[in-house]
Amino acid sequence: MNGDGSDMESENFDWNTEDELEIANFQSSSNQTLPAEVSSSSSSSNSKLMDRLVAMGFSQKMVAKAIQENGEENEEAIVNALLTYSALDSSPQKPQQMDSNYCSSENEGRLDDLSDTDSFSDDEEITNPMSDNDKFLPLVNMGYTAEEALIALERCGEDSSLAELTDFITAAQMSKASDALLPPEEPRPRNLCNNHKKRRFYEYEVLKRKKQRGSEKKILSEDDETIRLPNPMIGFGVPTDALTMVDRTLPEGAIGPPYFYYENVALAPKGVWNTISRFLYDVEPEFVDSKFFCASARKRGYVHNLPIQNRFPLVPLPPYTIHEAFPLTRKWWPSWDSRTKLNCLQTCVGSAKLSERIRKALEDYDGDPPLHVQKYVLEECRKWNLVWVGRNKVAPLEPDEVEMLLGFPKNHTRGGGISRTDRYKSLGNSFQVDTVAFHLSVLKDLFPCGINLLSLFSGIGGAEVALHRLGIPLKNVVSVEISEVNRNIVRSWWEQTNQKGNLIDLEDIQQLNGDRLEQLMSSFGGFDLIIGGSPCNNLTGSNRYSRDGLEGKDSSLFFDYFRILDLVKCIMSRN
DNA sequence: GAGATTATGAATACGCAA
């Protein structure tokens, strides 16, 4: 779950940027005026709006029509009109001229008929030798802009398959989709598997409903369809409070194989979970607070297609309260501190200066301090997860205590070259093992001989530890994790637990392209489970500097989770 | 230069009273 990436940032398009920034940069360029050699004829227009919409992939003809109908000032109405045209344009009745060998047959987001010469006239002006590639015209014919096709060929290589190229473009479009003019619910994959067509029409229906309900000046209140968090946050049930619901109906596109399990922070900016859910086949997220499993809170959303009946918890059950977890603190715990659970374990801990300030604030009083002091101390204790370790003395948790609360074996992150600071960081970015294991427990009966696992953003191996503790053999594990110290932790755990299977660890998620996946899957017959929690640092409320949502530098890697999941689904359905 | 230490709010949800 580590999202550490390059610190490089550039406002300009950089052809030499590192892999993990490529998609983001590519997308940034989509919102800019096209370079001269690939510019459409829109350059003859003085309308910046026209340029921007054409650059987004709408045809000049349709943009002009939309502007004419709605007026240049009413940008929102123009975009909505274009989206409506788009949806109508790709209805099943409309003939599609796609490569029949390719599993996709969509032309989403494009308004122009394939016979429309606008885009082709653009192509004629292209001087980039890459345009001579035999994949170039098929990509343009599929509805992608010349610029998108060229960049994909440049990035993926001329020998890449059409599926890889469209995958790259789709991921790039999605990674910055919310940065475009479209409202957050609009980004969507243009092509990939056929099952997207249903999602596409669902979205169109939603758009139509919004239009019908909304007033002329505003289509829909932004909060109208925002996913709400359950209270209590127990998802489809927790061991201590099982809901009566024993099953659910999954959207057709979500039905496997493979099983998938995606995780991220529940308290993300508005609209983020709508987007995540929509991309992950419209599966309803399961929001669960780990305080129902252990002694610390961890509010997370999980989107998965696993069965939900007959779940069972890991044993032994972890300590359920602070006092159970840390019995020695009971002696010093003041009566006016009513906490029984810790708050979310994060990547940083309270400072020594803070615990000193608290000690000094309390030392002036023999008995209970006055209410305003209690309030100050309690606020800091809650904010920094401090526990009482002596008279008037609070302290942050030690790394091994965090390991225990999160369900990892003792010393899981200790030694081997990792610093104390990095231990906190890696642990703070991890799964709560008991929570995830409860959800994954249904796999035990389904895969008695073990599973093949694709673990994306593996972090310190929360998923692997959960499956191992459930007694589910790990046959082949492909683990993608950018942090070297985290990869070392997983490798070390793998060896120490005498795993019989095969662990393949990759550093960069961009390495996982269609060819690599096909190669891996052909060697052991496909994946049974794709699990991962993409970086949350641009989503979490504790980030004061770059809480940029799903378009953030790291959190946009969610779209790589989707890209890879969808690719695996395509390959497995084809086979 | 690596690791440790420290200071740095805002967005969001929710409960409750008016």
Added chain:
DNA sequence: TTGCGTATTCATAATCTC
């Protein structure tokens, strides 16, 4: 329904120390 107070949050950047 609205406004207000309270509670929570898988972090980042600057600085210091060795």
